[in-house]
């Protein structure tokens with residue numbers, strides 16, 4: 453069965469690296485990929501743009517193609533967005549369909565800080581997306597999970613619903629939302645780092661232009 457892959461994030465704002473790596477993951481895994489904005493991310497400071505604006509940016513960015521979709525269930529649920537709860541919900545809907553949790557290598561390194569993180573490996577497959585600058589000094593308990601679950605052949609993810617880990621070697625793009633927020637707050641216009649459609653509606657990027665940038 454064709455897997456369902458999820459790329460969660462704050463998307464504050466969505467940038468072209470999100471789109472590029474999600475697209476490449478979809479090609480590499482032959483999977484449907486959905487971008488899933490988080491409501492109240494448990495692991496980080498609150499987003500600058502509100503949920504409505506972040507969804508409007510995602511919708512604008514995803515126009516004109518049908519390989520990447522949008523899933524707003526975490527916003528609808530409200531409260532903290534625990535990935536383990538989201539995966540349980542998806543599993544109930546999708547039955548035995550393979551589900552892949554996509555994580556940038558930086559996010560993957562922080563996994564042991566997540567709610568019920570060991571259970572994530574049973575709830576879904578994990579796809580680690582290469583990301584420039586991400587360190588590989590994983591804590592030993594994470595290395596244990598990788599060693600037990602990693603497979604080289606991406607097709608193995610089609611054969612069972614969950615439990616494997618793959619590394620996805622995507623085109624390195626050293627772009628982050630942090631950097632883009634800083635550029636916008638400094639009055640710059642990072643046109644080619646963001647999906648073009650975000651510039652069509654001035655309201656979309658206004659929260660960042662008005663925000664006093666605090667490095668974090």
Ligand code: ATP
Pocket residue numbers: 459460461462463464469470473554555556557558559560581582583584625626627628629630631
């Ligand atoms: P911020 O700078 O605010 O932390 P971000 O650019 O990392 O934001 P997120 O919304 O936090 O964006 O990222 C969502 C997911 O996309 C995470 O798993 C993250 O690791 C991954 N991701 C973001 N940018 C890249 C990139 N340039 N290459 C690979 N993965 C990325």
